[in-house]
Amino acid sequence: MFGFSTDTLLDFAFTAFETIAILLAVVISAALLIWVERRLLGVWQDRYGPNRVGPFGILQVAADMIKIFFKEDWIPPFADKAVFVIAPAIIMFTTLMAFAVVPFTETIGVVDLNIGILFVLAMSSLGVYSVILAGWSSDNKYALLGGMRTAAQMISYEVFMGLSLLGVVLLAGSFDLRTIVESQAGMWNVIPQFPAFVIFFIAGIAEIHRAPFDLPEAEQELTAGYHTEYSGMKFGMFFVGEYLGIVLISCLTTVLFFGGWLGPILPGFVWFALKAGFFICFFVLLRAATVRPRYDQLMAFGWKILLPIALVNVAITGAVVVAMA
Amino acid sequence: MLSVLRTIWMTLMHTFRKRETVLYPEEKPYLPPRYRGRIVLTRDPDGAERCVACNLCSVACPVDCISVVKAEDESGRWYPETFRINFSRCIYCGYCEEACPTYAIQLTPDFEMGEFDRQNMVYEKSDLTISGVGKRPGYNFYRVAGMAVGGKDKGEAENEAAPIDVKTLLP
Numbered sequence: 117m118f119g120f121s122t123d124t125l126l127d128f129a130f131t132a133f134e135t136i137a138i139l140l141a142v143v144i145s146a147a148l149l150i151w152v153e154r155r156l157l158g159v160w161q162d163r164y165g166p167n168r169v170g171p172f173g174i175l176q177v178a179a180d181m182i183k184i185f186f187k188e189d190w191i192p193p194f195a196d197k198a199v200f201v202i203a204p205a206i207i208m209f210t211t212l213m214a215f216a217v218v219p220f221t222e223t224i225g226v227v228d229l230n231i232g233i234l235f236v237l238a239m240s241s242l243g244v245y246s247v248i249l250a251g252w253s254s255d256n257k258y259a260l261l262g263g264m265r266t267a268a269q270m271i272s273y274e275v276f277m278g279l280s281l282l283g284v285v286l287l288a289g290s291f292d293l294r295t296i297v298e299s300q301a302g303m304w305n306v307i308p309q310f311p312a313f314v315i316f317f318i319a320g321i322a323e324i325h326r327a328p329f330d331l332p333e334a335e336q337e338l339t340a341g342y343h344t345e346y347s348g349m350k351f352g353m354f355f356v357g358e359y360l361g362i363v364l365i366s367c368l369t370t371v372l373f374f375g376g377w378l379g380p381i382l383p384g385f386v387w388f389a390l391k392a393g394f395f396i397c398f399f400v401l402l403r404a405a406t407v408r409p410r411y412d413q414l415m416a417f418g419w420k421i422l423l424p425i426a427l428v429n430v431a432i433t434g435a436v437v438v439a440m441a
Numbered sequence: 442m443l444s445v446l447r448t449i450w451m452t453l454m455h456t457f458r459k460r461e462t463v464l465y466p467e468e469k470p471y472l473p474p475r476y477r478g479r480i481v482l483t484r485d486p487d488g489a490e491r492c493v494a495c496n497l498c499s500v501a502c503p504v505d506c507i508s509v510v511k512a513e514d515e516s517g518r519w520y521p522e523t524f525r526i527n528f529s530r531c532i533y534c535g536y537c538e539e540a541c542p543t544y545a546i547q548l549t550p551d552f553e554m555g556e557f558d559r560q561n562m563v564y565e566k567s568d569l570t571i572s573g574v575g576k577r578p579g580y581n582f583y584r585v586a587g588m589a590v591g592g593k594d595k596g597e598a599e600n601e602a603a604p605i606d607v608k609t610l611l612p
């Protein structure tokens with residue numbers, strides 16, 4: 117009718133369906149993380165965690181959601197209303213956008229951009245806006261301090277994140293995440309690129325400001341940092357946004373360093389879920405085990421340790437790739 | 442750096458530790474006998490009520506949740522006409538028990554007294570009084586106190602000598 121053949125329409129419908137399915141799966145698993153994190157923290161602190169609502173307490177998520185929907189959604193009178201409302205949406209949006217290029221299995225994945233990694237980095241950089249705008253529009257000094265810390269932290273760790281990924285890109289010869297996974301058929305990137313993996317993971321933690329790098333929301337010094345003034349579902353969006361970030365970084369680590377869906381016997385999706393799940397649990401373990409560094413220590417660690425290692429890694433990888441070619 | 446890895450490892454090993462949590466409604470925690478919970482009014486070994494309506498507990502109570510109204514029976518003995526504790530205000534500090542000269546008011550190891558209606562938390566004398574002696578077996582205030590009361594005159598209490606006439610020098 118509009119010059120589309122049936123094939124294009126079918127294609128389009130299938131892509132739309134796939135996109136929505138991935139979106140739902142990602143958001144639901146991020147919400148489930150609320151429960152997973154509380155249970156796991158319980159395990160590592162010798163308690164049980166929420167275990168009353170539903171089997172093993174899994175319906176705690178539903179209970180939390182119902183609670184948060186009925187909370188008063190308060191915008192402080194001194195806040196910059198429009199920006200205040202938009203800020204939590206940005207973090208959800210950018211993180212979900214980054215999932216578009218993640219290849220979950222051989223066939224599942226929204227798009228295969230040939231600039232996949234760059235797209236992910238761009239989206240996570242845009243995520244800074246969410247936090248800094250939230251801090252700014254709250255018109256609250258703690259929120260603003262939190263926002264400023266985030267901006268500095270995320271922008272500097274973005275650098276090491278990008279640099280650490282260059283090694284992977286050199287080995288695969290492509291920015292496309294699917295090609296990168298396929299290039300790991302012989303050996304997972306984590307073996308030749310171990311320093312890059314460590315740097316990427318640390319930078320990833322800093323990027324989504326999880327413990328131990330949760331300085332932007334350090335509750336002991338900044339009440340709750342940039343989301344001090346937020347309540348109700350707007351706070352919930354920051355919350356789910358943080359969990360989405362965990363899922364994203366876990367998925368990316370899997371894709372970039374641990375061979376994505378590659379693995380024997382089990383189907384690709386199971387392998388992917390297992391690997392990503394492992395890193396998600398590791399994120400929670402880090403929160404249970406580590407202490408928050410001082411702000412200057414965080415910056416010094418980034419610029420004085422991670423940056424040189426990342427640069428040396430890129431140089432060596434480059435030299436090896438050139439020598440092999 | 443190594444210490445961070447060690448911390449992570451140690452935390453991970455907590456997976457296999459015993460849980461500290463007591464899963465309460467299914468599994469009751471042990472409460473020691475001197476636990477400070479629901480308050481009771483005890484009786485002396487003869488079965489009479491111990492409280493002498495002296496109001497000391499009411500005065501000692503930091504949140505003013507005890508209300509006592511004194512009455513006197515034909516033998517001259519004081520007793521509380523009403524004795525009311527508002528448990529929705531009580532902080533279970535145990536000061537009332539410490540203040541009581543007759544060991545009448547005692548705290549017990551029981552805390553399962555939740556109510557949906559606040560008014561139901563106000564316990565009257567009939568709700569508070571128990572038939573036993575509580576934590577102080579064998580103690581009867583009137584048997585040891587020097588006060589003259591119904592049938593027992595001054596100097597007739599246990600371990601008490603007859604009163605001395607202070608207006609004479611004779612031994």
Ligand code: SF4
Pocket residue numbers: 480498501502503504505506507526530531532533534535536537538
């Ligand atoms: S336990 Fe403390 S608060 Fe409760 S009635 Fe006794 S004195 Fe008052």
Ligand code: SF4
Pocket residue numbers: 491492493494495496497498499509540541542543544545546
């Ligand atoms: S309970 Fe004890 S302190 Fe309170 S009025 Fe009775 S005798 Fe006095």
